[in-house]
Amino acid sequence: MINLDLYLITTEVPQMGRSHIDVARAGIAGGASVIQFREKGKDNQTIYEIACKIRELTRKAGIPFIVNDRVDIALAVDADGIHGGQKDMPAAAVSSLIGKVKIVGTSVSSVEEAVRAEREGASYLGVGPIFPTPSKSDAGEPIGCEMLAQIRKSVSIPLVAIGGINLNNVEDVFKAGADGIAVISAVACAPDMEQAVKELLKKFKELKCPKNRKE
Numbered sequence: 001m002i003n004l005d006l007y008l009i010t011t012e013v014p015q016m017g018r019s020h021i022d023v024a025r026a027g028i029a030g031g032a033s034v035i036q037f038r039e040k041g042k043d044n045q046t047i048y049e050i051a052c053k054i055r056e057l058t059r060k061a062g063i064p065f066i067v068n069d070r071v072d073i074a075l076a077v078d079a080d081g082i083h084g085g086q087k088d089m090p091a092a093a094v095s096s097l098i099g100k101v102k103i104v105g106t107s108v109s110s111v112e113e114a115v116r117a118e119r120e121g122a123s124y125l126g127v128g129p130i131f132p133t134p135s136k137s138d139a140g141e142p143i144g145c146e147m148l149a150q151i152r153k154s155v156s157i158p159l160v161a162i163g164g165i166n167l168n169n170v171e172d173v174f175k176a177g178a179d180g181i182a183v184i185s186a187v188a189c190a191p192d193m194e195q196a197v198k199e200l201l202k203k204f205k206e207l208k209c210p211k212n213r214k215e
Helices: 020-030 044-061 071-076 091-098 111-119 144-154 170-175 193-208
Strands: 006-009 034-037 065-068 081-084 103-108 124-127 159-162 180-183
Touching: 006 020, 006 159, 006 193, 020 034, 020 044, 020 193, 034 044, 044 065, 044 071, 065 071, 071 081, 071 091, 081 091, 091 103, 103 111, 111 124, 111 144, 124 144, 144 159, 144 170, 170 193, 180 193
Parallel strands: 006 034, 006 180, 034 065, 065 081, 081 103, 103 124, 124 159, 159 180
Antiparallel strands: none
């Protein structure tokens, strides 16, 4: 079973001089459970080169590397899996291309989408956006923890909450049924990225296992 506690999606933050690789490296140092590479605006060669570098980092760290949307890039760098949205290739079709042993994630925002994705063979679901998010302009309206809870009751595969997740609302998404939290700006835009990962992960693990909490 894949550990989804802290699912970090890389991005670039030009104003802070941060690249996908910088974010991935800090995430790994902080203990991120999964690294997803998401890049829509660069040419294929650049995307491939970045993916290769992050693949090397995640392989050394022994954590899963997921590529967003690009099945060709995922195959080229031997990623551990691929994540797609509602307008991307269905999970079943992705599995037929990358192999049954690979991880296939799907973004959902409703019970109907979640049930369909599970039926099509998704390994896990990215549910959201739960809260307003500055990280993705096409994310859509926030669905809230209520919808997350409804989806939790409707499917049995793991759920990762995404969209505006931070230290102040981690407990809310955990109580609604999230098996993990996916973050972008909460880490990439933090003053200290590694520390941000550590704090988010510590909070989530304490919620999962209260006996580990230190008073």
